[in-house]
Amino acid sequence: MAAHRKSAHRKPKQRPFTGPAARTAATLALAGAATATSATGAGAAPAEPAPTAAQVRAKVDRLYHDAEVATEKYNGAKEKEAAATRAVDTLTDEATRRTDRLNTARHALGSMATAQYRTGALDPAVQLALSSDPDSYLERAAHLDRAGDRQASLLSNIRRQLSGIARVKARADQETEALAARRAELDKHRTAIRTKLADARTLLATLTAAERAAYERAADAAHGGGPATSADRAGSDAPADRSTAHADRSAPRASVAAPNSRAARAVSFAHGAIGKPYVWGATGPNAFDCSGLTQAAWKAAGVSLPRTTYTQINAGQRVSRSELAPGDLVFFYSGISHVGLYIGGGQMIHAPRPGAPVRIAPISQMPFAGATRVA
Numbered sequence: 001m002a003a004h005r006k007s008a009h010r011k012p013k014q015r016p017f018t019g020p021a022a023r024t025a026a027t028l029a030l031a032g033a034a035t036a037t038s039a040t041g042a043g044a045a046p047a048e049p050a051p052t053a054a055q056v057r058a059k060v061d062r063l064y065h066d067a068e069v070a071t072e073k074y075n076g077a078k079e080k081e082a083a084a085t086r087a088v089d090t091l092t093d094e095a096t097r098r099t100d101r102l103n104t105a106r107h108a109l110g111s112m113a114t115a116q117y118r119t120g121a122l123d124p125a126v127q128l129a130l131s132s133d134p135d136s137y138l139e140r141a142a143h144l145d146r147a148g149d150r151q152a153s154l155l156s157n158i159r160r161q162l163s164g165i166a167r168v169k170a171r172a173d174q175e176t177e178a179l180a181a182r183r184a185e186l187d188k189h190r191t192a193i194r195t196k197l198a199d200a201r202t203l204l205a206t207l208t209a210a211e212r213a214a215y216e217r218a219a220d221a222a223h224g225g226g227p228a229t230s231a232d233r234a235g236s237d238a239p240a241d242r243s244t245a246h247a248d249r250s251a252p253r254a255s256v257a258a259p260n261s262r263a264a265r266a267v268s269f270a271h272g273a274i275g276k277p278y279v280w281g282a283t284g285p286n287a288f289d290c291s292g293l294t295q296a297a298w299k300a301a302g303v304s305l306p307r308t309t310y311t312q313i314n315a316g317q318r319v320s321r322s323e324l325a326p327g328d329l330v331f332f333y334s335g336i337s338h339v340g341l342y343i344g345g346g347q348m349i350h351a352p353r354p355g356a357p358v359r360i361a362p363i364s365q366m367p368f369a370g371a372t373r374v375a
Helices: 002-009 020-041 053-119 124-130 134-205 209-223 261-273 290-300
Strands: 317-319 329-332 338-344 347-350 359-362 368-373
């Protein structure tokens, strides 16, 4: 009886599906899996289409332009940083000189005080009463009074020097704070330039060799001149060697005469720079950015220009496009972010961008913003 109850509670043995039943189960399982997969993927966003070669080229051009804008800001910040450094150095030197003079005055005062201590222990009236030669004593007392006057003068001088040193040190502290701010600004613009140039290189790497060659040809046509060398395309932070100079150095010179000898020397210098690579922040002699080239050209003519495009445009007399003469500075884009040196015949010499060395180009290739006659 117990055995019968035990067998009655035992679970029946499961048998695997076979034949038509097995096929039906498999079909249902597959259908369920397909339904689950479809439901899972329904909410997934479609993949972003890869940018076309034209879109890549347009974005690279924007990055190069933005990098040039950042370069001019970097150049301005570097100029301010250099001025702040000079101010700190000057104030530090002045504080040192003032401290040396103060120490000299303190030594003189100390010597005088020591001498008076040695000779002035007795009250002057007592010294007069005890003196065997009153006339001689009175003469010495007059000298002591004059010495007291000198001591008072020394004390007053020391107080003035201490006050002056405090003022100089306060100014030095202010300039040091300004210097730290300038260096932070410099780092910000340097990082922006490097990031934009790196992004441009990354985008260019997505193009095929043929597409990249087409982009280089189009960019060269837009900026004037022939194809850039491989060293120029790198857009390096370090100035390239003169041996990498481009063959554009042999380009014909403009036949328009410069209005004066200084303008002629500036134009001659610019011709001599043709083929040298563009390097942001560079002012020569082996590499240039756009404002670095114009600054160096006019420096060769004996004229000091400010460092940036947006300060160079105010460095002379504004002239209209129809009045341009060789040696004039020509500026482009609404933000005054590019400059070249006009050489006549609608042409300029300029440092275009990373990958494009110094070359002759028509001024019509970029949006004209204004012109300045330096001398």
